[in-house]
Each structure stands twice: as structure tokens, then as C-alpha cells.
Amino acid sequence: MAPQLDLIGTVVTDMARTLDFYRRLGVDVPAGAEAEPHVEITLPNGLRLAWDTAEMVRSFHPGWTTPAGSPRANLAFRCADPAEVDRYWKELTGAGYHGELPPWDAFWGQRYAVLHDPDGTGVDLYAPLAGN
Known part of the structure; x- marks a missing residue:
């Protein structure tokens, strides 16, 4: 296996x-x-x-140090629909969390946005656009 x-x-x-x-x-x-x-x-x-x-x-792991620079990995959360992407973006940025890329209609057929959690981990929100 x-x-x-x-x-x-x-x-x-x-x-x-x-x-x-x-x-x-x-x-x-x-x-x-x-x-x-x-x-x-x-x-x-x-x-x-x-x-x-x-x-x-x-x-x-005593030698562990905090990474620097941009995140190398993102966690992606599928939302129910494009409006939910917008709603979570508004809620989280309104609560003071960092919004990296505001919601947009991506060419690959999804409503997409990118936030950062408090430690800079990328958190993507996405939902299929109508017809996709």
C-alpha cells in the first residue's frame, strides 16, 4: 500500500x-x-x-525555526457557491485577517479568493461559477 x-x-x-x-x-x-x-x-x-x-x-525538533517569505502551500476550502466565497472573504477580512487576493472570477471557471491565516498560511476559498 x-x-x-x-x-x-x-x-x-x-x-x-x-x-x-x-x-x-x-x-x-x-x-x-x-x-x-x-x-x-x-x-x-x-x-x-x-x-x-x-x-x-x-x-x-529543537532546531526548528520559523519559515520566512511567502507560504509554499495553501489550504483550499471549497465553498457552496460564489456568494459564499464573497461572504467568507468579507467576514474574515472584516475580523482583521489578511486578505491576499480579493474574490475574482478566475479563467478556470471558479470564484476564487486567497486569505492568510494568522501565521501566513495561504487559505484559498473557491466555488464553481455557474455552468462549470
């Missing part, structure tokens, strides 16, 4: 702020999780998403 993608993990500097961001996207994060150094949830599609504080990562 080949390895299967099972979990996506990111390192965070402010667990509470990060979990607030993902809760606003509708991710079901348990209450009180913001006090933990490691938080892991299973999404409805079975994929697991996890967040670790930098201190937690350094507890088993």
Missing part, C-alpha cells in the same frame, strides 16, 4: 487567534482547544487538520 495523505499540520504562534480564523470558516474546533499546544480535528471528508505551537514543535 502506498502512503496516503491523512493529516495536514501547521505551526502557529497564537493558537487562539488561529482557531478563531478556522472556526469562522466553519471548521468544527472543540471549545477550549485554544489552551492546548496541539489541536487535531477530523474534517467531514476524513482528512485530519492539526495545529501545533512553535514551543510544541521545538520540544521534539
Whole structure:
């Protein structure tokens, strides 16, 4: 059997702020999780998403340092329709989160937007345009 993608993990500097961001996207994060150094949830599609504080990562990888520059990976969230892309964009940027690229109708047939979570991880929002 080949390895299967099972979990996506990111390192965070402010667990509470990060979990607030993902809760606003509708991710079901348990209450009180913001006090933990490691938080892991299973999404409805079975994929697991996890967040670790930098201190937690350094507890088993003492040489770990915060990456610099633009993110090399983005998490992409499919929305129900183009209006939902716009709604989440407005809600998250209105709450003070960084909007990298405002919603637009992409040439590949999707309404698309790019945000950053509190640690700079790219978070894409997308939905098929009518007829696609």
C-alpha cells in the first residue's frame, strides 16, 4: 500500500487567534482547544487538520525555526457557491485577517479568493461559477 495523505499540520504562534480564523470558516474546533499546544480535528471528508505551537514543535525538533517569505502551500476550502466565497472573504477580512487576493472570477471557471491565516498560511476559498 502506498502512503496516503491523512493529516495536514501547521505551526502557529497564537493558537487562539488561529482557531478563531478556522472556526469562522466553519471548521468544527472543540471549545477550549485554544489552551492546548496541539489541536487535531477530523474534517467531514476524513482528512485530519492539526495545529501545533512553535514551543510544541521545538520540544521534539529543537532546531526548528520559523519559515520566512511567502507560504509554499495553501489550504483550499471549497465553498457552496460564489456568494459564499464573497461572504467568507468579507467576514474574515472584516475580523482583521489578511486578505491576499480579493474574490475574482478566475479563467478556470471558479470564484476564487486567497486569505492568510494568522501565521501566513495561504487559505484559498473557491466555488464553481455557474455552468462549470
